[in-house]
Amino acid sequence: MSRISRRSVLKGAAAAGAAGLITGPAIGQAQYPNRPVTMICPWGAGGGTDATARIVAQLLEKDLGQPFNVVNRTGGSGVVGHQAIASAPADGYTVGMLTVEIAMMRHQGLTELKSSDYAALGLMNEDPPGVQVSASSPYKDIKELAAAIKAAPHGKLKASGTGQGGIWHLALVGWLVAMGLKPDHVAWVPSNGAAPGMQDLAAGGIDIVTCSVPEARAMIDAGKAKSLAIMASARNPQFKDVPTLNESLGINYSVGAWRGIGAPKAVPADIQAKLTASLKKAFDSKEYQDFMNSRGFGMKFADGAGFAKFMADSDASMASAMKAAGLTKA
Amino acid sequence: MDTVIQAFGLVFAPDVLIAIFASAVYGLLVGSLPGLSATMATALLVPVTFYLSPIAAVATIITASAMAIFSGDIPGCLLRIPGTPASAAYTDEAYAMTRKGEAETALGICLWFSALGGIAGTLSLMLIAPLLAEMALSFSTYENFWLAMLGLMCSTLVARSSPIKAIAAMLLGLLITCIGIDNPGGVPRFTLGSTDLLGGIEVIPALVGVFALAEVMRSLTERDPPKLENRRLGSILKGQWALTKKYPKQQARGNLIGIIIGVLPGAGADMAAWVSYAMAKRFSKTPEKFGTGHPEGLIEAGASNNASLASGWVPALLFGIPGDTITAIAIGVLYMKGLNPGPTLFTSQASSMYALYIIFIIGNIIMIPLGIIMIRLASKVVGAPRSAVMPVIMIFCAVGAFATAGNNLFAVYCVAIFGLIGFVMEKNGYPVAAMVLGIVMGTMVEQSFVTSLIKSDGSILPFFSRPVSSVLAAMTFGALLWPVFVWATRKLMAQRPATA
Numbered sequence: 021m022s023r024i025s026r027r028s029v030l031k032g033a034a035a036a037g038a039a040g041l042i043t044g045p046a047i048g049q050a051q052y053p054n055r056p057v058t059m060i061c062p063w064g065a066g067g068g069t070d071a072t073a074r075i076v077a078q079l080l081e082k083d084l085g086q087p088f089n090v091v092n093r094t095g096g097s098g099v100v101g102h103q104a105i106a107s108a109p110a111d112g113y114t115v116g117m118l119t120v121e122i123a124m125m126r127h128q129g130l131t132e133l134k135s136s137d138y139a140a141l142g143l144m145n146e147d148p149p150g151v152q153v154s155a156s157s158p159y160k161d162i163k164e165l166a167a168a169i170k171a172a173p174h175g176k177l178k179a180s181g182t183g184q185g186g187i188w189h190l191a192l193v194g195w196l197v198a199m200g201l202k203p204d205h206v207a208w209v210p211s212n213g214a215a216p217g218m219q220d221l222a223a224g225g226i227d228i229v230t231c232s233v234p235e236a237r238a239m240i241d242a243g244k245a246k247s248l249a250i251m252a253s254a255r256n257p258q259f260k261d262v263p264t265l266n267e268s269l270g271i272n273y274s275v276g277a278w279r280g281i282g283a284p285k286a287v288p289a290d291i292q293a294k295l296t297a298s299l300k301k302a303f304d305s306k307e308y309q310d311f312m313n314s315r316g317f318g319m320k321f322a323d324g325a326g327f328a329k330f331m332a333d334s335d336a337s338m339a340s341a342m343k344a345a346g347l348t349k350a
Numbered sequence: 351m352d353t354v355i356q357a358f359g360l361v362f363a364p365d366v367l368i369a370i371f372a373s374a375v376y377g378l379l380v381g382s383l384p385g386l387s388a389t390m391a392t393a394l395l396v397p398v399t400f401y402l403s404p405i406a407a408v409a410t411i412i413t414a415s416a417m418a419i420f421s422g423d424i425p426g427c428l429l430r431i432p433g434t435p436a437s438a439a440y441t442d443e444a445y446a447m448t449r450k451g452e453a454e455t456a457l458g459i460c461l462w463f464s465a466l467g468g469i470a471g472t473l474s475l476m477l478i479a480p481l482l483a484e485m486a487l488s489f490s491t492y493e494n495f496w497l498a499m500l501g502l503m504c505s506t507l508v509a510r511s512s513p514i515k516a517i518a519a520m521l522l523g524l525l526i527t528c529i530g531i532d533n534p535g536g537v538p539r540f541t542l543g544s545t546d547l548l549g550g551i552e553v554i555p556a557l558v559g560v561f562a563l564a565e566v567m568r569s570l571t572e573r574d575p576p577k578l579e580n581r582r583l584g585s586i587l588k589g590q591w592a593l594t595k596k597y598p599k600q601q602a603r604g605n606l607i608g609i610i611i612g613v614l615p616g617a618g619a620d621m622a623a624w625v626s627y628a629m630a631k632r633f634s635k636t637p638e639k640f641g642t643g644h645p646e647g648l649i650e651a652g653a654s655n656n657a658s659l660a661s662g663w664v665p666a667l668l669f670g671i672p673g674d675t676i677t678a679i680a681i682g683v684l685y686m687k688g689l690n691p692g693p694t695l696f697t698s699q700a701s702s703m704y705a706l707y708i709i710f711i712i713g714n715i716i717m718i719p720l721g722i723i724m725i726r727l728a729s730k731v732v733g734a735p736r737s738a739v740m741p742v743i744m745i746f747c748a749v750g751a752f753a754t755a756g757n758n759l760f761a762v763y764c765v766a767i768f769g770l771i772g773f774v775m776e777k778n779g780y781p782v783a784a785m786v787l788g789i790v791m792g793t794m795v796e797q798s799f800v801t802s803l804i805k806s807d808g809s810i811l812p813f814f815s816r817p818v819s820s821v822l823a824a825m826t827f828g829a830l831l832w833p834v835f836v837w838a839t840r841k842l843m844a845q846r847p848a849t850a
Contacts, residue, residue: 060756064675071396071682078397092393093756095549096531103545104758130531130538130548178805184536209804210534212797215678219671225490225805238670238681241692244487307400315685 052112052291056087059281060108060116062101064094067213068235068317072145072279073117075311079302080295088115097121097183099131106137110286115141115295118282120187123335127342128185129349135331138282139292142299143322143330145312146278148252149181149191150233150262152245154221162249162268165228166199169206179228180209180217185347187277188214190338191251192230193345195265198273203345221245232277233259234316251275258316275341278320278334280327296324357704361712366406370709373410374716377417378724382425383750387434387554388418389675390754396679404687405705411683412706413713415676416468419619419659420717423460423652424728428453429743431562435553436619436655438786439627441561446643453729454586459648461721462590463601467653468714470605471612471660476707479696482613482661483668489614491805492812495798496822497614501621501791503829504628505784513833516784519775523788524795526551532793534800546760555751555761556789559768560775560782562747566740567773586722597649600630604653612658613665618674619655620790626654660710667691667703 059077063069070092077088093101098121105116118138125131151162159165169177181188189210193203206228211217214231221229222244229236229245233256239245247262252274255264265271281299283292302308303321312319322330342348360366373395380391392415399407422433427444437444447456474482489497505520506513529540530550541547594601604626611622630650631640640647663680665671670691672678684691689702696703731739747769748762755761772782806812814820 058757064678067678068682070393071686074396075400078400091756093758095552096545097536099531100545100549100758101756104756128536131545175807180801183532184534186536207804207807209801210536210797211801215671219487219665219669220490222487222669223490225492238691241690241694242669243693244669311686314688315682 052294053084053086055113056089057084057112058108058114059088059090060101060105060114061090061092062094062098062105062117062119062121064092068315069117069119069279071315072312072317075308076117076144076281076299076302079305079308080298083298083301084294097125097130097186099125099133102133103131105282106133106284108284110139110284110288112283112287112291112295115281115283118280118331120277120279120334120338123331123338124185124187124190124342127339127348135335136328137285139285139287140324140328140331141281141283141292141295142303142324143278143280143320143327144299144303145280145317146276146320147232147234147318148250148256148274148276149188149230150236150247150250150259151195151265152218152221152229152231152233152236152240152247153227154224155244155246156224157227159248162263162265165248166269169196170199170201172205174202174205175207177206177228178209178226179206179230180211180220180226181214181229181231182211182217184208184210185342186210187275188230188232190341190345190347191275192228193347194273194275194341195230195251195271197341197344198271199269218245233262237316256316256318258313275337276318278330280322280331282327292324353701354704356701357708360405360701360705361409361708363403363405365403366409366709369402369406369410370413370712370716373414374417374713374720377414378421378720380414381418381421381433382724382728383433383746387754388415388422388436389679391415391418392676392679396683399683399686404689405702405709407683407687408680408689408706409709409713411676411680412709415680416656416659416710416713417717417720419656420461420464420721421724423464424457424725426561427456427460428728428731429562429739430565431743431746432557434619435557435786435790436623438557438561438620438783438790439623440648440651442641442783443627443643443647446641447645447648448643450643452643454725455589455645456643456648457725457729458586458588458590459593459645460652461718461725462587462594463604463649463652464656465714465717465721466594466601467605467608467656468660468717469711470653471609471657472707472710472714474609474657474661475664475710479664479668480693482609482664485610486613486665486671487669488818490816491798491802492816492819493822494614494794495802495813496819496826497621498791498794498798499826500822500829501624502787502795503826504624505781505787507628507631511779511781515780519780519782519784520788523785523790524792526556526785526789527792527796534797534804546758551764551789552755552761553786553789554754555764556768557786558747558751559765560772560786562743563765563769564772564776564782566743566747567769568776569736569740586725587718593645593649597646600646600650601653603629603633604650605657608654608657609661611654612661612674618662619658622658623651623655624787624790627651656714663706667695667706668693 061070061073073090077090081088093104102122108114122135126134153159179192189208196205214235217229218239220226233247249265250262251265395410423437426432426437426441430445432438432441444456506516531538531548532550607626608622627647630647631637662674662677666677666681670681747765751761751765
């Protein structure tokens with residue numbers, strides 16, 4: 021039964037006028053974002069990167085008041101999606117998930133793209149690789165496995181977890197080199213990701229899988245596999261019983277798969293700052309922390325400048341690791 | 351017994367029931383749009399599940415995916431646009447029935463036997479999940495290789511043309527899968543320096559091109575067919591019971607093959623449908639009727655792909671291994687909701703597990719009434735003039751491909767190119783279905799063969815010495831040599847009267 025009174029109309033008009041005054045300089049160029057934003061994910065629907073992209077998109081949407089639509093631009097081991105992010109219009113309405121592959125692909129001669137081709141907005145996650153073996157295997161701990169690897173003839177043992185030259189392949193190679201062995205002392209069997217690798221481990225087709233522990237978790241819970249170590253500087257609080265390589269073997273080797281948000285290079289600085297602030301808020305939110313904990317994913321944040329440096333470091337260390345492994349294109 | 355009662359309590363909560371109903375309608379709509387697959391329907395649901403209770407969240411995934419797989423048959427049947435690769439195996443058959451004026455029977459078969467297949471798959475999940483899971487774990491790349499080879503053998507069976515042309519079309523499909531970098535060596539092949547080609551050729555744009563676009567082009571060159579008499583579609587379920595009684599063997603075989611293939615990681619509903627359709631033809635008393643609008647193959651393959659959908663949840667729930675892309679998404683949702691996959695899910699959270707079973711059953715039952723409404727709405731298309739329908743199909747082809755490829759224009763070019771390829775192939779009697787089969791199976795053949803050889807240090811012995819792979823190898827060679835054997839015995843039989 022309420023009637024629009026003259027007074028409330030006046031109040032409203034005054035408020036609108038005031039608002040107009042405050043945002044005066046921005047008139048004509050409305051506040052970012054004023055329409056939906058596209059978030060490109062270079063990996064397929066259903067995987068860990070996709071899940072992370074979707075939770076981040078949802079939290080950005082809540083904070084900035086515009087839909088963030090996740091679009092899966094897959095294929096070519098991530099090249100296609102990363103290329104799409106770099107060549108999108110630099111108006112802030114296309115952002116994307118950058119993954120560790122951007123620090124690796126160019127060394128393999130797959131693309132000219134490098135991490136400095138993007139405006140880095142925020143690092144959101146990092147997962148170290150674990151060393152998984154079948155539950156029925158004779159190795160009780162990482163020391164026994166390391167001894168068995170050293171004793172085995174060249175190429176006898178087989179490992180898997182991702183495609184040829186992928187991040188988990190590199191993890192294995194780095195570990196072998198750190199033990200003073202040849203990079204292909206354990207033969208790499210390419211697979212379409214961690215899940216098929218773990219399945220082949222349980223089926224007895226291979227001996228070792230060097231994917232991250234969260235990816236191996238279901239098989240471990242099912243009693244079909246066990247995780248002997250992780251290649252990180254500290255233990256994962258979600259998997260407290262799994263030691264690091266350093267504490268058990270004295271090998272200080274760590275590497276990780278990471279994910280962060282980036283945008284085309286020429287995005288205006290004020291939009292970059294706004295997105296970075298919103299990403300920080302998203303990272304600190306209870307929803308994000310709960311989600312990442314429930315999946316067992318590692319959390320690591322860095323702001324724009326920090327993420328750019330992080331990517332440059334990652335690029336340099338990948339370059340030397342891949343060179344050692346003979347995975348680079350001459 | 352307590353846990354079962356608890357499970358019913360979990361399912362019959364208002365929020366869960368609303369979630370089931372809403373996602374059923376949603377799944378039917380998305381699945382029936384050409385080019386939008388069941389996987390896409392499921393992926394779009396994930397952000398919604400953030401706000402739902404665990405059981406309601408999983409219920410939306412289960413219901414929406416089952417509905418979308420069925421309703422992917424609708425455009426396949428009415429317009430010859432298979433909604434998903436899973437319905438590509440029998441698209442030509444269903445479309446032939448529509449052209450004979452039996453659209454309602456064809457769609458009725460898809461609906462009725464999809465629902466029955468889904469329920470059979472659910473029963474397998476309930477009763478023999480641990481057994482099936484053990485079987486799935488015994489499959490290594492050696493076994494997958496033979497499985498993929500058996501899949502390729504189907505190409506000569508699904509097609510209604512000379513076997514030589516079918517094999518040629520299948521080999522062309524295999525060649526197409528060579529494009530890109532997603533091969534075991536991680537080496538770019540046939541990419542011509544293009545980033546898009548690096549990603550390879552996706553199945554969906556190829557599928558939409560060779561089936562739908564080629565059909566549009568064909569209709570341009572043909573005169574309008576005599577207008578179908580404008581009549582109300584007959585009862586959709588009428589006659590299905592009679593078919594159920596007439597073809598019990600086909601149905602049982604479809605369910606069984608669907609369950610087995612669904613459980614195996616890497617081989618999902620697509621392969622189940624192809625293998626079942628080929629089996630139906632191989633063992634039919636009237637194989638010459640296949641491809642002319644004959645229900646037998648539809649029954650077997652329609653039952654099979656829905657059965658595989660349910661049994662694909664077995665490795666997903668027990669080991670977190672996705673049987674297909676839909677269960678890959680479902681695994682993510684399960685983790686997010688604290689229902690971590692693993693054997694403990696069956697013991698510590700038994701009531702949740704029973705709740706999932708109940709949702710599967712409910713989903714497949716409400717598929718029937720909702721599906722009938724959907725078919726009635728969609729079948730108006732058959733009566734519409736072709737000059738109005740064909741341009742709309744063109745738009746759907748382009749938009750659908752654009753959306754599934756992540757808003758990439760490259761997929762639209764793919765549709766156009768494959769439309770041309772499909773058109774030329776059909777004009778010359780090469781079956782496009784065989785080429786699609788080559789594209790679907792190619793990666794699996796190569797991947798499993800190369801990784802097997804790496805594991806065995808180049809020896810082919812394990813392909814024959816492992817128990818399961820030896821059986822599969824025998825089946826493959828049997829299928830290869832069977833025609834030679836038949837030919838030889840016929841020759842002998844023909845000679846005998848002459849010599850006697």
